[in-house]
Structures are given as structure tokens and as C-alpha cells.
Amino acid sequence: MTLEFHWRLLQGGETANMTRAAEGGRRETGLPDLGRQTEFCRYAEQCGITGLLTDIGATKPDPILLAAALGMATQNIEFIVAYRSGLIPPTTFVQQLNTLSALIDGRFSLNIVAGHSPLEQRFYGDFLSHDERYPRTEEFLAICHAFWAGDGPVNFEGNYYRIQDGLLNTPFVARVRKSPYIFVGGGSEGARKLAISQGSCWMRLADTPAKLMSGAKSVLDAGKELGLRVCVICRPTREEAIQAASALVSDLDPVLREREQEREFIRRSDSISIRQGYENADDQWPTPWLWTGAVRSHGSAAVAIVGNPDEVASAFIEYGRIGITQFIVSGWPKLEEMIIFGRDVIPLVRQKERLLAEAGTSIPQ
Amino acid sequence: MKGAQARAAQNGVPDVAAHLKYCRVVEECGFESLLTAFGFHRPDPIVLAAALGVLTTKVKFMIAVRSGVSSPTAFVQQVNTVSVLTQGRVCLNVVGGHTPKEQRAYGDFLAHDERYERTDEFLTICRALWKEEGPVNFKGAHYQIEEAVLKTPFVSGERRGPEIFVGGASDVALKLAIRHADCLWTLPRSPEEMSGQVHEVLASGTEVGLLVSLIARPTREDALAAAADLLQRVGGEARQVHREYSARSDSAAFTGTLARAEKSESEWLTPWLWMGAVPYLGAPAIALVGSYEEVAKAIREYEAAGITQFLFMGWPDLEEMRHFSDGVRPCLGDSQSSPTSERPPAAMLK
Numbered sequence: 001m002t003l004e005f006h007w008r009l010l011q012g013g014e015t016a017n018m019t020r021a022a023e024g025g026r027r028e029t030g031l032p033d034l035g036r037q038t039e040f041c042r043y044a045e046q047c048g049i050t051g052l053l054t055d056i057g058a059t060k061p062d063p064i065l066l067a068a069a070l071g072m073a074t075q076n077i078e079f080i081v082a083y084r085s086g087l088i089p090p091t092t093f094v095q096q097l098n099t100l101s102a103l104i105d106g107r108f109s110l111n112i113v114a115g116h117s118p119l120e121q122r123f124y125g126d127f128l129s130h131d132e133r134y135p136r137t138e139e140f141l142a143i144c145h146a147f148w149a150g151d152g153p154v155n156f157e158g159n160y161y162r163i164q165d166g167l168l169n170t171p172f173v174a175r176v177r178k179s180p181y182i183f184v185g186g187g188s189e190g191a192r193k194l195a196i197s198q199g200s201c202w203m204r205l206a207d208t209p210a211k212l213m214s215g216a217k218s219v220l221d222a223g224k225e226l227g228l229r230v231c232v233i234c235r236p237t238r239e240e241a242i243q244a245a246s247a248l249v250s251d252l253d254p255v256l257r258e259r260e261q262e263r264e265f266i267r268r269s270d271s272i273s274i275r276q277g278y279e280n281a282d283d284q285w286p287t288p289w290l291w292t293g294a295v296r297s298h299g300s301a302a303v304a305i306v307g308n309p310d311e312v313a314s315a316f317i318e319y320g321r322i323g324i325t326q327f328i329v330s331g332w333p334k335l336e337e338m339i340i341f342g343r344d345v346i347p348l349v350r351q352k353e354r355l356l357a358e359a360g361t362s363i364p365q
Numbered sequence: 366m367k368g369a370q371a372r373a374a375q376n377g378v379p380d381v382a383a384h385l386k387y388c389r390v391v392e393e394c395g396f397e398s399l400l401t402a403f404g405f406h407r408p409d410p411i412v413l414a415a416a417l418g419v420l421t422t423k424v425k426f427m428i429a430v431r432s433g434v435s436s437p438t439a440f441v442q443q444v445n446t447v448s449v450l451t452q453g454r455v456c457l458n459v460v461g462g463h464t465p466k467e468q469r470a471y472g473d474f475l476a477h478d479e480r481y482e483r484t485d486e487f488l489t490i491c492r493a494l495w496k497e498e499g500p501v502n503f504k505g506a507h508y509q510i511e512e513a514v515l516k517t518p519f520v521s522g523e524r525r526g527p528e529i530f531v532g533g534a535s536d537v538a539l540k541l542a543i544r545h546a547d548c549l550w551t552l553p554r555s556p557e558e559m560s561g562q563v564h565e566v567l568a569s570g571t572e573v574g575l576l577v578s579l580i581a582r583p584t585r586e587d588a589l590a591a592a593a594d595l596l597q598r599v600g601g602e603a604r605q606v607h608r609e610y611s612a613r614s615d616s617a618a619f620t621g622t623l624a625r626a627e628k629s630e631s632e633w634l635t636p637w638l639w640m641g642a643v644p645y646l647g648a649p650a651i652a653l654v655g656s657y658e659e660v661a662k663a664i665r666e667y668e669a670a671g672i673t674q675f676l677f678m679g680w681p682d683l684e685e686m687r688h689f690s691d692g693v694r695p696c697l698g699d700s701q702s703s704p705t706s707e708r709p710p711a712a713m714l715k
Contacts, residue, residue, distance in 0.1 A: 122509075
């Protein structure tokens, strides 16, 4: 088993050290920037990155259409299209995805999230509570799978959806798969169960390997994979990496009140993993290589592996040992960190994987 | 031929190379926009428009929107994204949906008139978001939206939101067009018959457009031969396909035209408006048939009746677009009878 690395796509107008507060003030983050984003895709292909995450949210462009536009301009890179239930009916969703698959040769997977902000869900007319959003997403994905199974008309009668004789003439088109690979994001029990029943991979925010053991076995036993959202700060030496990490938070613009705004965001969120990630950030170094120092200003997804290339590669292998094999990575700045990662870290990870395989201690699947 | 096949038997896989070739011809022939239609048997029109839009530079995409159960906020976010990706080359064709059976496949169980009521709410919310005058709040029978703000704006020159076309012939469709649309698409009858309704719509500040097929050839004889040839090609089975479709449809525009074509003593509503292909290819196959001169004259008569926009179809389209651009358009240019004929027509991606 080899570890698979994905990266977060560069956003329009994105700057090197952008916090949620800084992003909020910039109109450009809502605008696709095909020139820079296509260039980013080409770099990702060269760096050995499998897929690029296209985020979803009211402050972003639509991820399905952005993936379509970027997919037309690229050959190999895949896209991880983030989506939530509660926006469009499952039939329309499948029709859009199948159309996308035919246009870009199936080069995408899904990152299904339940939504993290009740306020934002209401923008879209969705008034369900956190706990109800999971059962609805369960129904949503069950209907999608029924379409992808291609066994004739789809009929479904649930608590949230009712579909009668659903048929689509545009199939999911890909080289191998019959339906998209599905990352299910979220740290709650609801997310874990959803990953097992409808997904391909349970995706969590980074934490120590010890803490991530919880719930992991049930997912692996179900034949599904485990994944992690994590940031990387890798420099030639550990000292330089730590320096880069502290610069990230010491260079904050006092005018933007970034810490206050992130706290406000957390207060409004009903996502269990986002809130936990924020609370856990009291301990800045939960392991010698895992740093949470940027969480309070850059958000719960900013937990970072910090170190020299060998330390960073070893950290990923540690996750691999407990069965975590999929990684959606980000860094500051996204492009430069991705180039360092592709050049200095991935080759070391591959080397360590080979050594482990030769020693007969392969990473469990 | 696609229109002659049952929808369930049609291939829904987009062919990018063929579609691009089609877009180029549309651009060369001076058509302004290209309708990407909606249906379970087709690729998704908005995804298709985004993909073709980034590979073209001139043609505008008229994206068909079905009243349904999508969130209007999510819809506006998609339309705005396409506008940025294509430098604003996007407009909308809003339809109420024409078969209850197909609507149910999308989770929509509303009846015909209720669908229009919901579409009215849908467009009210969309237009509020396009105004960009702060957070949008709405509470209706079908949608509830709270404090909605999007960061991806609609980008297209001076426009703050897309041009909206509404199709339909029922009273509710008409009302919807008057309330929300820039233009109402109608199927043709004789210009005299249409003029009353056209002026009623015009008086409300909404344009009226004509959705019509063309069979234009250098001479009338050539055109009649082309029409006969079309019937030959579509054969008898297609008639059954469209009867069955009509039995399931609750669209006033589509079933009305089809019933008229089936019952009528003559295939000719006027000397140049021909319904002969309607039983085989469906309501939009109602066609202006004649020499280049005659078809141009017919178009001018509709313009005189107040029609300002045209969406043309051909069987096949590529060939017919050439006939229009090389044959009919020069005849239209001669007269300059109406200033509105400056607006180039639209075509449909079949």
C-alpha cells in the first residue's frame, strides 16, 4: 500500500499567508482565476500530487464548474470536488457529475461534507440541524449510488428525498471506476458511519496518531480507507521549518483582528471536528513534529507537520502505520510548499515505503 | 436523427470535439447564443456550458433551467461561476418542466401550475441575489432563505444578472415571463394570430421571441423537396414516439402545437409555416419553409408583429445555419425594416 497525496487548489486572489479574516476582505477569492489555477494544476502534476481539492462554500465559486473548466485545460491531474447535501437534488447532482466525468475522463473524486455552519446552510434554504444533516447525506449518497449502479430506474422513498423512476442517459465515464471515489469529511460519529456506509474514505483533520486510532479500525474493517487533512511546513533544516511556522503567526496583520474573527467563526460553527481542533490547540506541539500554533488564526485545518524533509516523511509513515493512507495537504504558500513537498518529501516517503515493504512490515490496508 | 428517437434511447454522453465544431459554425454564421437544453436524456446543460465556454471566445450559452428542487442560492452560485469562467457569455432559458414523470425522477412532485408558482419564488430569490444589495432574506411557500450572501458575482459587462428567457404558452408561463423575464419564448402561429398576445407582453416591458425551425433553400421548390426529404428520413416510428410523449406531457406549448398538427386539415398554417414534421420531431419542428426571400419575408412579418428575438433550429442544424447565414440573412439586411433585426438569432445544441 502506498500513501496518496492530494493538495488544496489555489484560490483566486489567494496570498501566501491568508487567514479567514484576510480572505473575507478580498472579493477575488470568489472569482476563479483560470490562468493561475491552471498553472497550479500543471505544477501539481509534476509534483506527484494525485488530486486537487476544490472547496465548497458561499465565499467560493461552484466547485463542480471550476473542476470542469480546469479539467478541460489539463490532462492528468484529478479534482476532489467538495459538496454538501441540501443544495441540489441527488438526480441533478449525479447528472452534473456524470457530465463532468464524460468531459474530463472521470478525473475527479468527491469530498462530501455535512456543512459546518448552520448560518451558511440557511443561505441555501437548508434549516436542518447538525445531526439531521448526516441522515440526509446518507439518503443523498444512497440515491447517487443507485444511479451509478445502473440497474434500471431509480426509486427511493426516504425521510428527505423521494425519487420516482429516475433515469439518466449520461453515465459516469472513467477509465476504471464505475462511480467516483468518495471522501467523507468530518470527525463526528455521524461522519464515520457515513464513510462506512456510503463512502470510500473517512477524512479527518490532523491530530496525533494515538488520538486518530479512535474509530479507525471499524473503517478499515469495513474495507474503507482513512484519510487526513493536514498542512506541511517543510524546510531543509528543522530550525528553518520552525522559524517559518512562527513567522506565519507573528506576521499577522493586527488591523484584521484575525484571531478574533477565527474565534467568531468557531462560535458559529456546529462542526464537531472544527470546534475540537480549535480547543485542542492549547498544546502547540502535541508531538515533536505536529504543530497546532496556526489553528487559532488560520482555522482548524491548519494543524501542520513541521520539520525537515526526513522528519516530515517519517511523520506521514507514522500515520501510514495506523492505516491512514490518503492525505489532502496544504501549506503556506500553497504552491511553494507543494513544490518543496514534491521534490523533497514524496521521494523520501516512497523510499521509506520500500524499506518497510522489504522488511515485511507493510503498512496495513 | 435525435428528435425522432425516444428520449430514453438517446446517447447522453457529450462529444466535446463535435460540440466545439458546432460552436465554431454557430460563431461563423453570426448566431449570438446557443441553447444547451435540459432533460434526463442529455448531459447537464450548465456543466456542458462551462466546459465549452472555456474553449470558445464568442458564442454565448443559453442555459436551460428546469423549475425544480435545487436551492436558488446554489443555482446563482453556479450561474455566476460560469459567468466568470466565460467572461459573461451566459444567459438563461427558464422552463417549467414538461412531463410530470420526468420531474418526479428529480424528486419534484408538484403539479403544472404549482411548478410555475415555485419558479416565481425561485426567480425572485435569484434576482435578489443578482442585485447584490446586501444579504437576501426570503420566506415563501416553497423556499426559505436567510441572510444569503455570495462572493462570486455575476460578471458580464454592464449586466448585474443574466438575461432571462422564459418559455411556455400557458397563462402561468406568461405571467412568469412578465414578472421576471427579459423575453418570452413562444412557438409560432400566424403573425396575425400572435400579435394580440405579443403586444400584451410587450406592454409589460418584456420582449417576445420565436422558437422555430427553418427550412430555407435558394428556391421554394428546393425547400419543399428538403421538407419532403426530412419526412422521408424520420419515418413512421417517430410519430408514435411523439404521441406517447405528448400523452405524458403537461406542457401547454408542446401539447398544443402537437395536437394542432395532428388535427389540422392542412400541414400549412400560412403559406410558409409548416407543421408537417411536428408529429415526428415534436413541437419545435414547426418550420418556416421557403426560398431565402420567402423565409426572410416571414421573419420580417413576425418582427412587424412585435417579435424581437429568434431561436432557430434546423434538421440538421449545421446545414441550416449555413443556409440562414448565406441565404436568408442577406435578404433580411436589404430592407432594414426593423431596428430589432439587429439582434442576431440563437441556435440550439442538439
